[in-house]
Amino acid sequence: MRALLEVRNVTVKYGNFTALDRVSLSISQGELRVLIGPNGAGKTTLLDAISGTVKPSYGDIYYKNTVISKLPIHKIARMGIIRKFQTPNVIESLSVWDNLILASVKKNVSGTFAPVDHNKIKDILELVGLHERRYDLAKELSHGEKQWLELAMILTNDCDLVLLDEPAIGLTLKDIYKLIDIIGYFIKRNSSIIIVDHNMDFLRMICEKFEARVTFMHQGKILRTGTFDEIRSDNEVKRIYLGVERC
Numbered sequence: 564m565r566a567l568l569e570v571r572n573v574t575v576k577y578g579n580f581t582a583l584d585r586v587s588l589s590i591s592q593g594e595l596r597v598l599i600g601p602n603g604a605g606k607t608t609l610l611d612a613i614s615g616t617v618k619p620s621y622g623d624i625y626y627k628n629t630v631i632s633k634l635p636i637h638k639i640a641r642m643g644i645i646r647k648f649q650t651p652n653v654i655e656s657l658s659v660w661d662n663l664i665l666a667s668v669k670k671n672v673s674g675t676f677a678p679v680d681h682n683k684i685k686d687i688l689e690l691v692g693l694h695e696r697r698y699d700l701a702k703e704l705s706h707g708e709k710q711w712l713e714l715a716m717i718l719t720n721d722c723d724l725v726l727l728d729e730p731a732i733g734l735t736l737k738d739i740y741k742l743i744d745i746i747g748y749f750i751k752r753n754s755s756i757i758i759v760d761h762n763m764d765f766l767r768m769i770c771e772k773f774e775a776r777v778t779f780m781h782q783g784k785i786l787r788t789g790t791f792d793e794i795r796s797d798n799e800v801k802r803i804y805l806g807v808e809r810c
């Protein structure tokens with residue numbers, strides 16, 4: 564597997580505060596990587612730096628061998644990096660189906676629009692459990708359903724790198740299984756995914772199922788990368804988590 568994403572020595576500062584401190588990370592094509600660490604460790608800031616919402620003070624981020632760390636957000640998104648935010652990013656006045664059509668419309672190399680694959684949209688709607696609601700307006704969905712719609716929109720887009728910040732927050736076990744199926748869909752089509760979460764049961768399940776490695780962050784630095792069990796049994800990791808509220 565060659566590296567799709569290379570974060571090299573990235574530092575992010577907010578005034579005098581260093582939120583990311585010389586972070587280096589390499590993600591291969593088709594890899595699922597889990598990012599953990601206590602509150603304030605810099606996990607979201609790292610996703611911000613990759614997706615371009617914050618710019619590094621030092622260091623570079625390479626994606627498909629191109630430096631992206633100085634590019635505007637929309638250019639980074641157009642190159643195939645998609646981020647799911649806590650607040651669902653759907654168009655309220657359009658139906659579920661039309662949101663998905665809009666998300667899947669893309670220009671091909673000749674500059675013309677590629678035909679939309681309706682069967683693929685139907686499969687994705689079934690996967691996220693919104694097929695019955697496909698003609699309803701997005702504004703009629705509950706907050707939870709909008710989250711599934713946003714994931715469905717990300718699924719229709721053939722992006723190469725998906726960034727999910729705390730996707731399991733507030734989910735029931737049944738919904739966590741649905742989320743794991745969605746992650747499986749990304750992996751099957753060889754997209755890379757970075758998942759930040761605090762739910763250790765969810766993380767254990769995805770690490771086992773998809774052979775994911777875990778990167779542990781603390782105070783803006785990457786301290787360890789290893790298997791789920793290696794990280795959970797690491798003495799330094801245990802020592803840091805003992806002093807904090809949740810892990």
Ligand SMILES: Nc1ncnc2c1ncn2[C@@H]1O[C@H](COP(=O)(O)OP(=O)(O)OP(=O)(O)O)[C@@H](O)[C@H]1O
Nearest residue numbers: 577580581582600601602603604605606607608609
């Ligand atoms: N816009 C900002 N201005 C100033 N400080 C910020 C800003 N965004 C984040 N920080 C600080 O940077 C540090 C890292 O924050 P970040 O949100 O990346 O942590 P996190 O690992 O995602 O934590 P959590 O698990 O709570 O989501 C924190 O101390 C936070 O207060």
Ligand SMILES: [Mg+2]
Nearest residue numbers: 606607608728
């Ligand atoms: Mg965060």
